[in-house]
Amino acid sequence: MTQRFIKGWRPVAVLLLFILLWELCSRWFDIPEWLLPPPTLIMETGINSWSDYAPHLFSTIRLTFTGFMIGVMFGLLLAVFLHLLPSVREALYPLLILSQNIPIIVLAPLLVIWFGFGALPKLIIIVLVCFFPIAIAAMDGLRQTNPEWMHYMKMAGATKGQIFRKLEWPNALPSIFSGVKISAAYSVMGAVISEWLGANKGIGVYMTLASSSFRTDRVFVAIFLIMSLSLLFFLLINLLENKMTSWQRKGGGAHE
């Protein structure tokens, strides 16, 4: 932990320097607050209007988490399904890649037309941005099984199910986690975009309201909240990953 702290001081110093420069610039050049509020004002707003945005924040967290979980499940199920049926995978894999060329933001109005302004279209957006990195990462992880291990399992008489459970799945876990981490960051973004479409609660709504009333300080607070949420999500998944693939870090030579 201390080692990580020692390593981490450089980026932290740069960040602090940047914030300091921002503060000084906005004072020296007398930049109007609606254009670029100084960091101190943003901090002040962040602390004082906690009760204003807290319900929005919790709503977004709930939405993000639900959508993310569904997206992870969907991505994993799809990956396993396509892995077990190679012919279907060959048919669907290119389409899957193609589907990601459609920007989600373009799909959003369609989803509103079809499903209205309830929770469903929002969840669909989050699932759409989440499932893809997980599905691709999981499929690659499942496919890239060491042929020597596969050979051993087959010679030892392992069934298809045993090969999947004892070899392919644990082998794919590190790869799956990289996909999950990307999805986690996407899911927060997906939630905010979906809230822009029409919602009565959420950080996205708070942000829209703030920007239309030129409360730029609040927009920055919202941006900061979204960043923190993404980061928190990422850290939680990192923690889970370290727990589930602890064997990866116990490397090194013999007699250690």
Place this chain on the structure above:
Amino acid sequence: MNKLVVDQLTKSFDSSIILQNVSFSIQEGEFVSILGPSGSGKSTLFHLIGGLYPPDSGDIYINGERTTGEKGKISYMPQSPSLLPWRTIMENVILGSEIIEKPNKAEALKMIQQAGLEGYEQAYPSQLSGGMKQRASFIRSLLSPQSLICLDEPFSALDEFTRMDMQEWLLSIWTEHQRSILFVTHNIEEAIFLSDRVIVLSDRPAKVQREFKIPFARPRNSSLMLTREFLNWKKEIFEELKVLV
């Protein structure tokens, strides 16, 4: 009784014949080596015995039962240790038996201790040296329920010192457990030192060229390799192989 009978096996891939009418057998508790130039179809022979794919013609019998094309009938030790990195040594050595039946952890622990891996039960493979990994891999095949063990050039990736160590270790643990072993190698000394019989395969297509019965008494130790008699055997087998190249 014959542990393994290989009867007139023929296998070809894309019109090139790899194995042609290969026949031999292994007795209960016997240590037999297959010696041949690399690329002579030794691995194909193993894959056929392991049932990965069926032969074009011929049959395989294990314990008198026809097992041609059936998987899971032999216990297998591959060339690379092939330990799964997310399993501890304990979990790795019981993998072979886990696939077939409920593993016996107490026995596994005893074997781990016998192999000098005591204290490494909960370690991961990446924490072990090359020789230790091979030992764990061999214990895994000993703990598998199948009574015939097939070893596919298990020591070829090890350095000379570790290899000699491992050969002696293998013999000591084999005398204790008395299993039938089929051992594939391209190292003449290794074959003579370990085996009761050495079967020399010819090159492409592989046929049984000649069989040598190695008369040295057991237990053997590495000083045997320096005796005149050993060198005579080596010479004779070497001459046989030279004809092939």
